[in-house]
Amino acid sequence: MATGNTRPTSRDVARAAGVSQAAVSLVLGDKWRGRVSEATAGRVRQAAHDLGYRPNLAARNLRLGSTRTILLVVPALTTEFFARLYTGAARVAAEHGFGVVLYPSPEGIGPARSPFHSAEAALDGVLASSMAADALADLRGDRLPLVMLDSDPRSTVGAATVNLDIGDGARQATRHLLTLGHRRILHLAADVPSWTFHRRAQAVTAEVATVSDATLATARAPISIDGAQTAATTALTAPGERPTAVVCDDDQLAAGVYKAARRLGLRIPDDLSVTGTDDLALATALDPELTTVRLDAELFGAHGMRALLAVLAGDEPQQGDIPVHLVVRRSTAPRHTP
Structure with a gap:
């Protein structure tokens, strides 16, 4: 028990009630139900009353996470x-x-x-x-x-x-290119170890597989314009038939593809169709404006x-993914046949 002019603390209450300080915090913060017994809660309240304990409200807010x-x-x-x-x-x-x-x-x-x-x-x-x-x-x-x-x-x-619903967004972009007649598709994937980018890759792969004569190549790049330009240049100059369309995981990656295409003498969308993801302000700053999956951040x-x-609040959160949709602009066009 606290003596003299010393203000009693939660430790004093815990000692008097024979419980832990955590139990004292739960009881005095009215968060004890289901975590300590009714008898324990009663002992804590009685000990606090007997000691004349008054909690420091600011400190209690910090301890109990009630600072909103x-x-x-x-x-x-x-x-x-x-x-x-x-x-x-x-x-x-x-x-x-x-x-x-x-x-x-x-x-x-x-x-x-x-x-x-x-x-x-x-x-x-x-x-x-x-x-x-x-x-x-x-x-x-x-x-x-x-x-x-x-x-x-x-x-x-x-x-x-x-x-x-990022998987559906990737499917929409890929299906758009396939519908335009593109059969050699490059996926410029974000080189980020994250579930969201793994999900996009799965969706692109699955959608391309629905068309028997379509092929898919994948290149990875950091999410930066320069990194995307380097990766796209390598992919577009690799041996074999050049891709005619590129699905990008991010609008910045698409901007890198634009730079690579320009330096390789390729015209967008005549020689190369490009799609992005996010619908950033960058998408309409590019020329031609970028076809992209709009994510309402x-x-x-x-x-x-x-x-x-x-x-x-102890309630059940709303279920279901947030829908996304493809915004079609001038960076995509039907496959050009020489």
Whole structure:
């Protein structure tokens, strides 16, 4: 028992009740049901009353994760897609009285210092892109509710997953090219070890396989214009018949294909049809404007935040992937027959 002018602490309450400090936090935070017994909760409340214990509200908020703050983990802040995703997530969070802390995990600089060691207690939950999965290495157990974006729905990581129907987007782009008569197709794939890009590759392969005389080649590139230009140049000058169409995993990759085609003397779409993914501002800055799969990143972020808020409320998140659609512009045309 605390003596003198010393203010009683949760440790004093735990000692008097014969329980752990964690149990004290659960009971006094009214989160004990199903986690400690009724008798234990009664002992804790009685001990707190007898000691005259009054919790430090700010400290309790930090311990119990009741600061109404969400951590959004993304691979980078510099991409238009993730900036839009943040906008959608933050808007929904604000509508429900939550704030959003942004944690970027940029590619190529190694793992950043984990936000979970010091900030875990100050967070209500985490919304994370699978492309930044390395940043989640320190998140273990059930300490924070987690909703994953662009993630394998069969995975056991997280309480829920929210996905764009990226497989259907890749199918739409590939089917568009096949319908235009293209039979030699190149898939310029993002060289990123992520479920979302693996899913795209599966969809492209499956769609090409539906046409008996169609062939598919695959080249990989980092998501950068220069990297895509290098990979596309190599693929388009490889021995054998040149591809007449390219399916790109990202609009930046498509821009690299444009540069490679120009330097090889190929005209888009006369000699080479090109499709992208994302429908970034870049898609209409290119000449000709790019046929691409539109991914509504802002809607994606909003759906992800709603799913996390549902988890926090003990509700079931809305099921089903978010539809995507192909925007046809002038970078694709029927196969040219010499």
